[in-house]
Amino acid sequence: MSCVGIVLVxxxxxxxxxxxxxxxxxxxxxxxxxxxxxxxxxxxxxxxKITAAIESVRSEKGVAVFFDLGSALINAxxxxxxxxxxxxxxxxxxxLVEGAYVAVVEAGCGSSLDxxxxxxQRAKAMEKL
Amino acid sequence: xxxxxxxxxxMIETHRILQEKKxxxxxxxxxxxxxxxxxxxxxxxxxxxxxxxxQSSPDIGTLLRNVAMTLLSKVGGASGPLYGTAFLKMSxxxxxxxxxxxxxxARALAEAADGIQMRGKAQVGDKTMLDVWKPxxxxxxxxxxxxxxxxxxxxxxxxxxxxxxxxxxxGRAAYLGERAVGxxxxxxxxxxxxxxxxxxxxxREEATG
Numbered sequence: 430m431s432c433v434g435i436v437l438v439x440x441x442x443x444x445x446x447x448x449x450x451x452x453x454x455x456x457x458x459x460x461x462x463x464x465x466x467x468x469x470x471x472x473x474x475x476x477x478k479i480t481a482a483i484e485s486v487r488s489e490k491g492v493a494v495f496f497d498l499g500s501a502l503i504n505a506x507x508x509x510x511x512x513x514x515x516x517x518x519x520x521x522x523x524x525l526v527e528g529a530y531v532a533v534v535e536a537g538c539g540s541s542l543d544x545x546x547x548x549x550q551r552a553k554a555m556e557k558l
Numbered sequence: 559x560x561x562x563x564x565x566x567x568x569m570i571e572t573h574r575i576l577q578e579k580k581x582x583x584x585x586x587x588x589x590x591x592x593x594x595x596x597x598x599x600x601x602x603x604x605x606x607x608x609x610x611x612x613q614s615s616p617d618i619g620t621l622l623r624n625v626a627m628t629l630l631s632k633v634g635g636a637s638g639p640l641y642g643t644a645f646l647k648m649s650x651x652x653x654x655x656x657x658x659x660x661x662x663x664a665r666a667l668a669e670a671a672d673g674i675q676m677r678g679k680a681q682v683g684d685k686t687m688l689d690v691w692k693p694x695x696x697x698x699x700x701x702x703x704x705x706x707x708x709x710x711x712x713x714x715x716x717x718x719x720x721x722x723x724x725x726x727x728x729g730r731a732a733y734l735g736e737r738a739v740g741x742x743x744x745x746x747x748x749x750x751x752x753x754x755x756x757x758x759x760x761x762r763e764e765a766t767g
Contacts (some may be wrong), residue, residue: 473634
């Protein structure tokens with residue numbers, strides 16, 4: 430069974446890597462890639478890193494991309510537009526941690542990209558208290 | 559006519575001004591953003607200038623395309639992809655040109671402004687670099703062959719100032735809401751430097767023949 434791949438884009442390399450570790454515990458068989466920080470490891474995001482992350486988790490089911498703040502979105506969009514061999518890739522309108530968590534659970538059940546995104550986007554309205 | 563050599567000098571001049579104003583841009587960005595605007599841009603344009611001597615471009619389109627690719631990969635934050643998009647759009651508009659007329663250059667600026675608007679999903683008045691790009695491009699297109707670099711610079715400075723009294727709708731400053739009022743937008747300021755460098759380059763060369 431193939432799973433939707435998950436990409437975590439953050440301005441911080443540590444944040445993206447840390448979240449990846451956390452999510453790997455949830456569903457170890459779901460492919461997850463972190464794309465954190467700029468090209469020189471500085472705070473920021475990088476089109477090259479995001480492209481590489483998408484390529485590393487691509488599957489026939491597609492890839493869901495989660496991001497933290499504004500410019501991560503711009504770079505994620507440019508990375509997706511620049512993909513040589515287009516796969517279904519969508520950006521989730523969801524909070525990075527909760528959204529990606531829900532997405533990994535859903536992807537682990539073999540759900541489609543649409544379902545994974547739908548569930549993840551519901552995390553926006555999740556009450557935490 | 560605007561020459562390939564002038565476009566190169568524009569980049570060198572931009573780097574010089576940004577280097578000079580790096581701390582000021584950092585201060586502006588610390589007030590309402592994440593504080594890295596000056597550092598990021600100087601790093602990007604330093605690389606741009608370094609590449610100028612490493613690889614010579616046969617035409618303006620190629621030159622601006624190289625500038626765009628360097629900014630896209632070297633400048634983190636939103637300013638990298640936004641300036642990168644602007645230069646990419648200009649490079650397409652000036653493809654294979656060894657020199658450009660003011661009208662051609664004005665059209666390139668208009669393409670760049672539209673590119674920034676599309677990429678950043680911002681509107682004029684959102685307190686972003688678009689607040690300078692758009693009116694400057696509009697003025698250039700309107701003046702066409704009678705393009706006055708002095709007017710362009712004046713327009714750029716004036717619109718940079720308008721970002722001071724606005725609340726931010728885009729970028730990191732949007733999280734501050736009304737608290738961003740009273741601060742200039744760093745992207746609008748750096749855009750103004752880009753145009754200052756342009757005008758300085760073009761008027762200097764004109765004056766000396």
